Amino acid sequence: MLxxxxxxxLRSKAHHLDPIFxxxxxxxxENMISQINDVLEKRELIKVSxxxxxxxxxxxxxxxxSNGAHAEVVQLIGHTIVLYKESKEHKQLVLPS
Structure with missing residues (x-):
């Protein structure tokens, strides 16, 4: 839980991102969830339109x-969803404590 x-x-980091999905x-x-899971493993933070x-x-x-990809919903604004999932291999973001 964030x-x-x-x-x-995370919202500040996602501000400049474009929706990928x-x-x-x-x-x-299921196919979409699988693809989102793969991308989250590489990027950790994505936008979905x-x-x-x-x-x-x-x-x-x-x-x-979020349930399918086991990710956290960071933000839901309008028709855009920001998802975060900590990567096991490609850690890029260090969250503040």
Whole structure:
């Protein structure tokens, strides 16, 4: 579980990132979760965009992605979700304590 200080730090790091994945009409599926897991292992912090034609709302999509990828939702603003998962091999971010 991330503290408020850690979430603020991660939000500042994610500000300049572009969304890597888009969730569309098909919603969240196993293949997408697998790909997000792989990218999180390499980058630790990503943005996901939820398109307007998605059947699920953004809160449901964020919950499905975080549960499926075992990641933390750092921020949910508009149709953009910021996810964080600590990497086992490629540590890039050092969180404040």
């Amino acid at each position: 503290t408020g200080k850690q979430k603020r730090f 888009q969730v569309g009409k098909g919603g969240v599926n 939820v398109l307007q034609n998605c059947d699920d709302n953004c809160d449901e999509v964020a919950e499905q992605l």
